[in-house]
Amino acid sequence: AVGGLGLLTCPRLLDGGHGRQQVQALSSQLLEVIPNSMRKQEVRTGREAGQGHGTGSPAEQVKALMDLLSGKGSQSSQVPQALDRTPDSSLGPCSNSMIQRHRKALLSKVGGGSELAGPWHRLASLLLVEGLTDLQLREHDFTQVEATRGGGRPARTVALDRLFLPLSRVSVPPRVSITIGVAGMGKTTLVRHFVRLWAHGQVGKDFSLVLPLTFRDLNTHEKLCADRLICSVFPHIGEPSLAVAVPARALLILDGLDECRTPLDFSNTVACMDPKKEIPVDHLITNIIRGNLFPEVSIWITSRPSASGQIPGGLVDRMTEIRGFNEEEIKVCLEQMFPEDQALLGWVLSQVQADRALYLMCTVPAFCRLMGVALGHLWRSRTGPQDAELWPPRTLCELYSWYFRMALSGEGQEKGKASPRIEQVAHGGRKMVGTLGRLAFHGLLKKKYVFYEQDMKAFGVDLALLQGALCSCFLQREETLASSVAYCFSHLSLQEFVAAAYYYGASRRAIFDLFTESGVSWPRLGFLTHFRSAAQRAIQAEDGRLDVFLRFLSGLLSPRVNALLAGSLLAQGEHQAYRTQVAELLQGCLRPDAAVCARDINVLHCLHELQHTELVRSVEEAMESGALARLTGPPHRAALAYLLQVSDACAQEANLSLSLSQSVLQSLLPQLLYCRKLRWAPERGSGLRKGQRREQKPSPPHHRASPSVF
Numbered sequence: 001a002v003g004g005l006g007l008l009t010c011p012r013l014l015d016g017g018h019g020r021q022q023v024q025a026l027s028s029q030l031l032e033v034i035p036n037s038m039r040k041q042e043v044r045t046g047r048e049a050g051q052g053h054g055t056g057s058p059a060e061q062v063k064a065l066m067d068l069l070s071g072k073g074s075q076s077s078q079v080p081q082a083l084d085r086t087p088d089s090s091l092g093p094c095s096n097s098m099i100q101r102h103r104k105a106l107l108s109k110v111g112g113g114s115e116l117a118g119p120w121h122r123l124a125s126l127l128l129v130e131g132l133t134d135l136q137l138r139e140h141d142f143t144q145v146e147a148t149r150g151g152g153r154p155a156r157t158v159a160l161d162r163l164f165l166p167l168s169r170v171s172v173p174p175r176v177s178i179t180i181g182v183a184g185m186g187k188t189t190l191v192r193h194f195v196r197l198w199a200h201g202q203v204g205k206d207f208s209l210v211l212p213l214t215f216r217d218l219n220t221h222e223k224l225c226a227d228r229l230i231c232s233v234f235p236h237i238g239e240p241s242l243a244v245a246v247p248a249r250a251l252l253i254l255d256g257l258d259e260c261r262t263p264l265d266f267s268n269t270v271a272c273m274d275p276k277k278e279i280p281v282d283h284l285i286t287n288i289i290r291g292n293l294f295p296e297v298s299i300w301i302t303s304r305p306s307a308s309g310q311i312p313g314g315l316v317d318r319m320t321e322i323r324g325f326n327e328e329e330i331k332v333c334l335e336q337m338f339p340e341d342q343a344l345l346g347w348v349l350s351q352v353q354a355d356r357a358l359y360l361m362c363t364v365p366a367f368c369r370l371m372g373v374a375l376g377h378l379w380r381s382r383t384g385p386q387d388a389e390l391w392p393p394r395t396l397c398e399l400y401s402w403y404f405r406m407a408l409s410g411e412g413q414e415k416g417k418a419s420p421r422i423e424q425v426a427h428g429g430r431k432m433v434g435t436l437g438r439l440a441f442h443g444l445l446k447k448k449y450v451f452y453e454q455d456m457k458a459f460g461v462d463l464a465l466l467q468g469a470l471c472s473c474f475l476q477r478e479e480t481l482a483s484s485v486a487y488c489f490s491h492l493s494l495q496e497f498v499a500a501a502y503y504y505g506a507s508r509r510a511i512f513d514l515f516t517e518s519g520v521s522w523p524r525l526g527f528l529t530h531f532r533s534a535a536q537r538a539i540q541a542e543d544g545r546l547d548v549f550l551r552f553l554s555g556l557l558s559p560r561v562n563a564l565l566a567g568s569l570l571a572q573g574e575h576q577a578y579r580t581q582v583a584e585l586l587q588g589c590l591r592p593d594a595a596v597c598a599r600d601i602n603v604l605h606c607l608h609e610l611q612h613t614e615l616v617r618s619v620e621e622a623m624e625s626g627a628l629a630r631l632t633g634p635p636h637r638a639a640l641a642y643l644l645q646v647s648d649a650c651a652q653e654a655n656l657s658l659s660l661s662q663s664v665l666q667s668l669l670p671q672l673l674y675c676r677k678l679r680w681a682p683e684r685g686s687g688l689r690k691g692q693r694r695e696q697k698p699s700p701p702h703h704r705a706s707p708s709v710f
Contacts, residue, residue, distance in 0.1 A: 099208060102234055103199040106210070110192040110199075122329060123190050125157040126179060126320035128167075131313065136305035139598055140544035141182035141492065142361070144305070147598075147645060150324060150363035158320060160194060161203040164251065164298055173206075174317035175298055176289055180305045181322035183492040184366025187302040188214075190322060191255045207298070209234065209250040216450050216478060216486045218254075218281050219261040226275035226284060226293045232481050250297045254285065257303035257310070259450045259488075264310045266290070289315055306543060324363035333365065337372045348375045351392040357646055358399065366491045374399055377406035395609045396548070397555025400497045401564040404429070407473035408568055429568045430505075432470050435461045437502020440495045444549060445515065449495065451487045474498060493548060500552035501569060503534065527578055532585055539589055539599045547602040555609030557582055583612040590634045595667045596641040600634075604642035615639050620647075632664055641671035 135144055158167070166173055181187045195212050198204040211233045218224075230252070257264075262282040269286040272279050275293055287293045289301075289311060301311070308319075325333060331349065338345040352359055352371065362368040378391050393399040408429055439451060439459040448455075456463060465471060466487070474494050478486045489495035506514055507530035511523050514530060515537055524530055534553055538546035555561055556570065557579050566572040586603050593600075607615065619639040622628045628640070665672065 102209065106195050106199045106212070110195050110212075122323050122325070123160065123186065123193055125159050126163065127155040127323055128158050129155050129180075129319050129321050131319065132180070132305055132309060136180070137309045138306070138543055140547045141184075141304065141364075142548050143544055143598055143602070144182055145324075145361060145364060146357070150360040155321070160197075163194075163320070164204065164206070164300070173298070175291070175295075176311075176316050177298070177300050177318040177320065178308050178311065178316055179300070179302045179320045179322060180308050181302070182364060183304055184364045185322045185324060186365050187322060188255055191253055191300075191302060195253070204251060207249050207251045210253065211250065212253040212255065214480075215254065215256045215259045215261075216488075217481045218285070219259070219450060219486075220452065220480050220484050221281050223278045224281050224284055225278045226288065228278075229284065230294075250294075251300060252288070252294070252297050253300045253302075255302045256450075257301055258307035260285075260307075261448075261450075264289075266310075266312055266315075325365060325368060326363070330359075330362050330368055333368050334372050337369065338376065344376065344379050347379055348372060351375055354392065355394060356648055358393070358396070367493070370403060370491060370494075371399060374402040374406060377409070378402050381405075381409065394560075395555055395558070395611075396493075397497075397552050397558065397561050397609050398564065400493070400552070401561050403473075403494075404497075404569065405564060407470050410469055428468070428470050431465065432468075432474075433498060433501045433505060433569060435459075435465055436471065436474065437498050437505075440489065441499035441502050441514070443495065444499050444545060447545060449488055449492065452484060456487070496549045497552050500549050500556065503530070503549075504553060504556045504570075504575075507531065527575055528581055528585070531578075531582055535585065535589060538602070544598060544602070547599075547605075550602065551605050551609050554582065554586070554606040558609060558611045560611070579610065579612075583607060583610055586610070586612075587615065587635050590638045593634070593667075595670055596638050597670065600638040601642050601645060601671065604638055616642065619643060628660055632660070637664065637667055641668050644668070644671050 135147055139147070164173055164177065179187060179190065191212060194203060195210060198207065198210045204210060211230055213229070213233060217232075218229075260282065262280070264282055264286050266286050266289075269283050271290070271292050272283065272287045273292050279287075284293070288297075289299060301308070330352070334348055334352070335345060338348065352362060352375070358371065362371060374393070378393075382391065391402075393402055439455065439461055442459070443449060443451065453463065456466070466475060466477070474489055475487050476490055478488075480486050489498070503514060507527050510530065511525065513522070513524050513533060515533060524533060531553065534546075534550060538550040541547075556565075557575055559576070562570055562572070562574065562576065586606050589603050590600055604616065607613070615635055616639045619628075619631060619636055620643060622631050622636075623640075623643070631640075660668075
């Protein structure tokens with residue numbers, strides 16, 4: 001009976017990579033352990049009983065023992081010793097002093113006071129989600145925000161102080177938790193906030209230790225053992241094995257899974273249960289997540305949605321998502337950026353709200369601050385009527401062009417420094433794009449977003465250049481635990497913008513395919529040939545990682561962007577003769593497939609950046625006049641799907657009655673699912689009356705395999 005109970009109450013042992021034979025061995029040894037363990041249970045104090053090791057009826061004692069075994073999932077020979085441990089006794093008589101030193105060390109690392117920029121009350125609770133949708137797994141972060149119109153899907157919330165507690169009386173605390181959020185949503189800020197609160201004793205009171213790590217730190221190692229991994233963060237532990245030293249309730253934080261140098265491979269990783277054995281870092285992480293190493297330790301992972309799909313759903317006990325800004329929080333964020341100039345604040349708010357597409361992107365905190373910086377520079381630098389024609393920004397590329405101009409102007413530098421001359425500005429801009437652009441471009445191709453000194457040297461980046469004011473507007477510099485320096489772009493979109501600017505300039509003189517790093521390819525002559533290659537690569541990339549890169553590349557051909565960057569990054573009138581040909585090339589990518597996909601929608605975004613709006617305008621006029629039936633070609637269907645996604649009027653209620661056939665509507669289905677209300681007239685016999693409304697809702701998420709807390 002006890003053996004059967006063990007099999008029923010230890011599902012995590014199977015999830016953690018242990019075989020059924022080991023579970024049976026544990027169950028058989030349990031028969032010998034129970035008598036002694038029950039006698040030990042009788043002398044537990046009331047404080048220990050509150051931690052799940054107290055006295056009670058024999059049934060309760062058996063359940064407590066089973067919970068401990070299921071939480072450990074380690075070698076059966078260690079079970080008797082583990083039963084007699086408490087969180088404090090494992091570290092010896094000086095454990096409290098060591099933990100206090102650890103808390104102080106964490107506060108010195110993350111800052112003792114509140115240093116969150118913008119509204120941070122949204123970090124007090126997270127959304128509970130049951131899995132990831134195809135949109136989150138396969139699409140670019142911008143596409144996720146645009147398709148969902150900046151709003152998260154309905155879900156329950158969990159308070160930050162209950163993030164690692166059971167959700168009900170019949171559930172257990174999660175061992176592996178994942179928190180997802182698009183780039184710039186505030187995942188690292190959330191982790192630092194949690195660590196700061198834990199150090200002050202305000203959250204995570206059940207954890208004796210909180211051990212924060214980032215994948216930027218882990219990337220600096222080729223091989224690592226589990227003991228050394230933890231001791232690098234908590235040096236007070238010393239040399240003894242963490243199988244004995246770490247308390248039963250410890251939290252290991254792994255921040256930034258999307259920045260991991262090597263993708264995790266749970267299918268081909270060899271199991272390792274020795275905490276002193278050095279193995280490749282990606283194998284170490286997979287063994288920790290599986291529970292082969294430190295099965296008692298709780299794991300909290302943060303990641304962009306697309307990268308979190310690397311972890312099998314059966315290993316994930318709880319998944320949460322960071323919420324973006326709402327309308328009030330966008331306003332508060334901008335107010336904090338311009339606290340003293342109410343006229344400037346009012347103008348920035350009006351410009352942000354004027355363009356709905358850019359306003360939706362402001363639900364991402366990093367983008368909201370970037371847009372505020374660009375608009376603030378625009379307000380302060382306008383000089384005459386000629387500049388009025390170039391603002392406000394209407395597209396992504398125009399917004400980032402203003403940001404680039406702000407960086408070139410040296411705004412924010414120390415006062416007293418001489419303003420750079422126009423020649424110096426132009427030279428600095430071109431030099432920065434030439435050095436960082438190639439690094440950014442090939443980083444996108446390899447899904448690499450964090451760079452180290454060896455990466456800089458490999459791509460010929462002058463490290464002295466990184467200290468300049470221009471690079472500081474694009475790059476963030478961070479010291480790692482291995483005494484090395486990590487660099488990353490302030491936001492993923494900035495990396496994409498610099499990469500597009502590099503490709504734009506290099507395509508003038510490149511003979512071979514720029515997407516081939518080795519340079520061995522068929523000759524490609526002329527800007528149009530290189531642009532066609534970029535468009536094909538972006539459309540073929542199923543994960544959409546080149547979508548926004550292609551938008552920026554298209555936007556650099558628009559007249560307004562050319563006027564903004566002429567003389568600094570672009571030559572006056574450069575490539576303007578190709579604008580019409582590029583528009584035709586993009587429209588030629590809209591082929592008659594079975595359904596309008598996200599790549600087709602991105603082509604329409606590229607045309608918008610190019611300021612080629614004829615196709616979209618014709619469909620918009622046809623919708624207003626009720627003449628959609630005659631516009632059923634692939635380009636028009638893609639344009640209609642684009643409008644259904646970006647237009648406020650279409651998103652609220654799209655009136656397609658008597659306009660489109662059922663086959664056309666089926667081809668639009670992936671985009672129609674994001675409309676709140678849809679009015680259409682189905683074919684006869686469908687059971688709906690003519691003109692009857694049918695509400696469409698976003699598709700339900702694809703659930704991961706049976707999370708134990710739901």
